[in-house]
Amino acid sequence: MHRRGVGAGAIAKKKLAEAKYKERGTVLAEDQLAQMSKQLDMFKTNLEEFASKHKQEIRKNPEFRVQFQDMCATIGVDPLASGKGFWSEMLGVGDFYYELGVQIIEVCLALKHRNGGLITLEELHQQVLKGRGKFAQDVSQDDLIRAIKKLKALGTGFCIIPVGGTYLIQSVPAELNMDHTVVLQLAEKNGYVTVSEIKASLKWETERARQVLEHLLKEGLAWLDLQAPGEAHYWLPALFTDLYSQEITAEEAREALP
Amino acid sequence: MDRFVWTSGLLEINETLVIQQRGVRIYDGEEKIKFDAGTLLLSTHRLIWRDQKNHECCMAILLSQIVFIEEQAAGIGKSGKIVVHLHPAPPNKEPGPFQSSKNSYIKLSFKEHGQIEFYRRLSEEMTQRRWENMPVSQSLQTNRGPQPGRIRAVGIVGIERKLEEKRKETDKNISEAFEDLSKLMIKAKEMVELSKSIANKIKDKQGDITEDETIRFKSYLLSMGIANPVTRETYGSGTQYHMQLAKQLAGILQAPLEERGGIMSLTEVYCLVNRARGMELLSPEDLVNACKMLEALKLPLRLRVFDSGVMVIELQSHKEEEMVASALETVSSKGSLTSEEFAKLVGMSVLLAKERLLLAEKMGHLCRDDSVEGLRFYPNLFMTQS
Numbered sequence: 001m002h003r004r005g006v007g008a009g010a011i012a013k014k015k016l017a018e019a020k021y022k023e024r025g026t027v028l029a030e031d032q033l034a035q036m037s038k039q040l041d042m043f044k045t046n047l048e049e050f051a052s053k054h055k056q057e058i059r060k061n062p063e064f065r066v067q068f069q070d071m072c073a074t075i076g077v078d079p080l081a082s083g084k085g086f087w088s089e090m091l092g093v094g095d096f097y098y099e100l101g102v103q104i105i106e107v108c109l110a111l112k113h114r115n116g117g118l119i120t121l122e123e124l125h126q127q128v129l130k131g132r133g134k135f136a137q138d139v140s141q142d143d144l145i146r147a148i149k150k151l152k153a154l155g156t157g158f159c160i161i162p163v164g165g166t167y168l169i170q171s172v173p174a175e176l177n178m179d180h181t182v183v184l185q186l187a188e189k190n191g192y193v194t195v196s197e198i199k200a201s202l203k204w205e206t207e208r209a210r211q212v213l214e215h216l217l218k219e220g221l222a223w224l225d226l227q228a229p230g231e232a233h234y235w236l237p238a239l240f241t242d243l244y245s246q247e248i249t250a251e252e253a254r255e256a257l258p
Numbered sequence: 259m260d261r262f263v264w265t266s267g268l269l270e271i272n273e274t275l276v277i278q279q280r281g282v283r284i285y286d287g288e289e290k291i292k293f294d295a296g297t298l299l300l301s302t303h304r305l306i307w308r309d310q311k312n313h314e315c316c317m318a319i320l321l322s323q324i325v326f327i328e329e330q331a332a333g334i335g336k337s338g339k340i341v342v343h344l345h346p347a348p349p350n351k352e353p354g355p356f357q358s359s360k361n362s363y364i365k366l367s368f369k370e371h372g373q374i375e376f377y378r379r380l381s382e383e384m385t386q387r388r389w390e391n392m393p394v395s396q397s398l399q400t401n402r403g404p405q406p407g408r409i410r411a412v413g414i415v416g417i418e419r420k421l422e423e424k425r426k427e428t429d430k431n432i433s434e435a436f437e438d439l440s441k442l443m444i445k446a447k448e449m450v451e452l453s454k455s456i457a458n459k460i461k462d463k464q465g466d467i468t469e470d471e472t473i474r475f476k477s478y479l480l481s482m483g484i485a486n487p488v489t490r491e492t493y494g495s496g497t498q499y500h501m502q503l504a505k506q507l508a509g510i511l512q513a514p515l516e517e518r519g520g521i522m523s524l525t526e527v528y529c530l531v532n533r534a535r536g537m538e539l540l541s542p543e544d545l546v547n548a549c550k551m552l553e554a555l556k557l558p559l560r561l562r563v564f565d566s567g568v569m570v571i572e573l574q575s576h577k578e579e580e581m582v583a584s585a586l587e588t589v590s591s592k593g594s595l596t597s598e599e600f601a602k603l604v605g606m607s608v609l610l611a612k613e614r615l616l617l618a619e620k621m622g623h624l625c626r627d628d629s630v631e632g633l634r635f636y637p638n639l640f641m642t643q644s
Contacts, residue, residue, distance in 0.1 A: 086496040098539035153542040155569035188334040
């Protein structure tokens with residue numbers, strides 16, 4: 001009798017068919033992997049060509065770097081993910097940013113005792129440029145931001161806080177919420193802030209203002225000045241302009257690392 | 259502001275352009291004046307400012323008129339500035355934007371940055387005083403002779419043309435670079451699409467793709483910098499590269515760790531390793547992913563993550579919990595200690611000192627006193643004296 005789909009024979013046949021299907025699935029993946037491997041080789045060649053013509057451009061031109069990074073982000077590629085990636089190896093973008101990361105860490109460590117681990121992007125920029133010396137490549141603020149974003153992976157507590165038209169860089173794990181940030185912005189004008197000023201500008205109650213200021217004191221980000229005329233002034237060393245002109249040599253910065 | 263003279267902005271023979279910067283505003287002393295957006299050019303002889311909106315409006319001062327310059331660093335909401343102190347204007351000065359001014363200095367405000375580099379170059383020119391050795395036409399010298407503009411016409415056209423060519427060349431290079439970059443990105447995007455398609459296949463046929471193939475796939479993703487579409491990690495652990503790296507790190511870090519009491523923060527490791535390498539540096543993610551494999555590979559170091567998120571590398575032989583016992587002794591002997599004080603006493607970094615004290619607190623050996631004066635740790639008498 002010829003019956004379809006029923007009986008031991010049919011079951012066996014079905015199993016065989018499934019097995020073959022699975023096999024084919026693996027083969028499909030294998031095919032695609034082989035295809036990817038080939039395309040990868042081709043891409044590597046293209047990238048090498050690009051590098052031979054434009055590697056200098058990337059190193060010398062901060063604006064070109066921005067374009068490059070933006071395009072990578074748009075298509076879903078992170079050229080800085082690994083030093084072993086093609087981008088790093090062939091374009092040298094990796095070394096540029098990873099070294100910058102080291103310099104940023106050193107500057108932040110060297111100045112931490114002064115500003116509690118909070119520094120303006122501008123000051124960081126200046127200090128990093130000084131450390132790099134006369135003959136090093138130009139480094140833009142955008143470059144710094146990208147390097148810092150990568151440093152977060154180290155669990156360092158590096159954080160970028162938008163303040164006014166620019167950024168504060170936090171280099172120690174300290175919790176800063178919206179309230180703290182807003183007070184930092186307020187303090188920018190004079191480098192310090194008072195409870196009355198906070199109450200007047202932000203319309204907060206005394207207790208809320210006090211809590212924020214106490215937190216900043218505890219974290220070492222603010223200094224208390226009880227001898228100021230009128231009421232207590234809370235100074236933010238991160239915002240001191242006269243600190244900018246002090247020299248931190250590369251040697252000092254390295255020594256700051258235990 | 260009365261030292262400026264109107265000029266065509268063209269450079270003289272023997273006068274070379276050193277640097278230029280867009281987005282510069284001029285202040286007469288502390289006062290804002292109408293010249294708020296211009297390109298500032300520094301030559302070997304002069305400082306020239308040209309209005310960005312109206313190129314006809316162009317003025318200059320001689321570098322020889324500068325007494326000294328100061329830098330005013332940028333702040334939040336404030337652009338970086340250079341303050342230029344000037345000698346009084348000579349009596350026979352050519353006409354300029356201001357007949358008289360009560361200020362003997364001007365300020366240049368760099369709204370589009372560039373102040374640091376400009377200051378450096380200007381200082382250099384001020385030191386080298388090249389204008390003294392490279393005479394230009396009479397009209398550019400303060401004690402002027404009777405024939406203004408006699409030499410000007412010759413060679414100017416040639417110089418202008420050269421500048422224009424150089425500009426075009428730079429522009430051409432940039433646009434060629436951008437074009438090539440765009441083409442490259444299109445190809446890169448194809449790779450991304452392909453990797454997504456493979457990842458989907460892997461997901462659908464769970465278990466039917468071999469270990470080997472997975473490793474291959476991950477290494478392809480690593481090369482391209484594509485995030486693993488399945489796990490969302492940027493390639494995830496398990497690539498050959500990271501295994502090798504982990505083994506290397508075990509070798510490199512043994513001695514430094516021993517010197518530092520058996521423990522180092524990942525930040526220190528990052529700086530140490532990259533400074534030693536000099537080239538072909540590790541990305542932060544490379545380091546983290548390699549360290550994640552240390553324990554699995556049975557290497558003599560391990561990665562540890564504290565509650566605060568701080569990551570450290572420890573020697574396997576290092577027992578942080580035992581260090582806590584000695585920390586307790588240290589704190590007891592001093593009555594109480596802050597992280598900074600403890601760090602100094604023991605000779606470790608403040609970051610790690612804090613972690614040790616926090617761990618001691620977690621284990622019940624220490625109590626905290628959290629005030630505006632800082633975080634201070636005391637022996638936990640509740641435990642010992644009950």
